[in-house]
Amino acid sequence: MYGGDEVSAIVIDVGSYSCKAGYAGDDTPKCVFPSVVGSIEQTGDTDEAKPEKEADSGSDPKNGSKPMDVDKAKTKRKFYLGQELEFRREHMEVISPLKDGTVIDWEVVDNIWNHAFRRRLLINPEEHPMLIAEPSTNSGQQREKAAELMFEKYKVPALFLAKNAVLTSFASGRATSLVVDCGGGSTVVSAVHDGYVLQKSAATSPIGGEFLTDCMMKSLESKGVVIRPKYSFKKKEVRPGDYKVVDLDFPNTTDSYRLYCMRAIASDIKESVCRVPDTPFDEVAYANVPTTSYELPDGQTIEVGADRFKIPDILFNPYLSQTIPGIDGFGDSTSIRGLPRMVLDSVNRCDVDIRKELLSNILLSGGLSSILQIKERLEKEVLEESPQNARVKVLASGSSMERRFSVWIGGSILASLGSFQQMWFSKAEYEEHGVSYIQRKCP
Amino acid sequence: MANAASGMAVDDECKLKFLELKAKRTHRFIIYKIDDKKKMVVVEKVGEPALNYEDFAASLPTNECRYAIFDYDFVTEENCQKSKIFFVAWSPDTARVRSKMIYASSKERFKRELDGIQVELQATDPTEVGFDVIQGRAN
């Protein structure tokens, strides 16, 4: 048991798109920053960047404890996080620590945690219990690694790992629900029953917000739109009030950085103009829909027409993405299902007795769920395919902040409950029972 | 085994009143609430056997969460007198998020204290605890 509820716990949700971190008990996370980082490989033995690195980066080699098998290759990398990503740097690559929801680069995760704690929240992790939100399908190995890093490196006094879907479900007042998390890297559907994720029901599709951003970008490109990253031009005043865009050339910019900047723009276009159509998208019927204009950073105004509806419809009809030039088909396209199908399959993999209850408690969450008309369309299509007498209800918070941060908010409340304090996996228990005890404490 | 649960304790009175309802049938319903200061689930109200379902439904506050037990008497098609014990997790959409969270994350542990629940309902608006729902779930 961990016995100190005087200091507030820290809650952190590292999603594939953004990291949300803050104090337990708060309504919203104190800091939200990208989950991707800039990375520059340090060549040769120039120690030039080293002192700074020790001060601000998470990887501290002197720290007596056995380093996680963080990165065997041992190329030194210098990382840039948060706002530092907004400045272009020579040879800086943009990398993500997660792939399909699992961590593939612990050194980067370590740096993200460190950035959140020491640079944004300005706290000493040794003093705060940590609640970490994790994907419903996280493997035992991944959980132990997270726990080991937290106890050994950050020396946290206590830890708890809670599943994304459970936190979202609890925050809506339901111990049983079907949680649909439309996030950045993926869309995950999982049934929660009496506070547990039913593993057999959990399904993941790669169609999340970022995939739609890519589709938007490629579709615009195929129509001749040139998206200029902000760093790549300058506006020059040729006559008072009259500007001319001058392209700048930076040959040492990496492709990944250029893409990152273009995606940021495409993402904003997507968020500003898209709306889920009421019925499946149809190329012919939508050929003449009124367009919406959008002004790009370089001052060009573009008109977005059918794509406003087509791009979000990909969530419902994944095959549509294959009509966009430059979007790679899914390896086995038949295994990628649209959202309503995922929901129904997931429900059908659960016990007959709880299916009705799941269908009437479908919870929409995640950043992408803020897209207009998604709730109505999902409810309509699930209803059409459900048993006659089933009551289908899709629920989503009226506030897009609450939809996007539902996982974090759930963690924030849980970790701040007085009665929860006995649930923590404490440092003493870690030392006594070892890291595998996490599986018992936080199943 | 622990879970992402609140760790909320349960007052002995909760169990006691439930046993009375089950064995002696001295109550029609029991309303439970979470006492924030005591950090435990306590009995808020009991309803005498003469009360009916409307009285029960009226005892659920509109803007706050509760747990409740209702003893439902009915007659089967074969003209058999029967009864079923319902557990209701009441969590209206208008309740505060914090309160919804506490009730949802304490439910599993609380329910385990009450041995003999036959049907369970989770309700977020009055239509989900309508009499028709109770009737429908009883068989």
Ligand SMILES: Nc1ncnc2c1ncn2[C@@H]1O[C@H](COP(=O)(O)OP(=O)(O)OP(=O)(O)O)[C@@H](O)[C@H]1O
């Ligand atoms: N209004 C909006 N319309 C469409 N998409 C949106 C909107 N607001 C946010 N998004 C998208 O939501 C995605 C981010 O969602 P979220 O913050 O839930 O992801 P995450 O938790 O980091 O990722 P994951 O849970 O998949 O690991 C981004 O792709 C963003 O473009």
Ligand SMILES: [Mg+2]
């Ligand atoms: Mg997420």
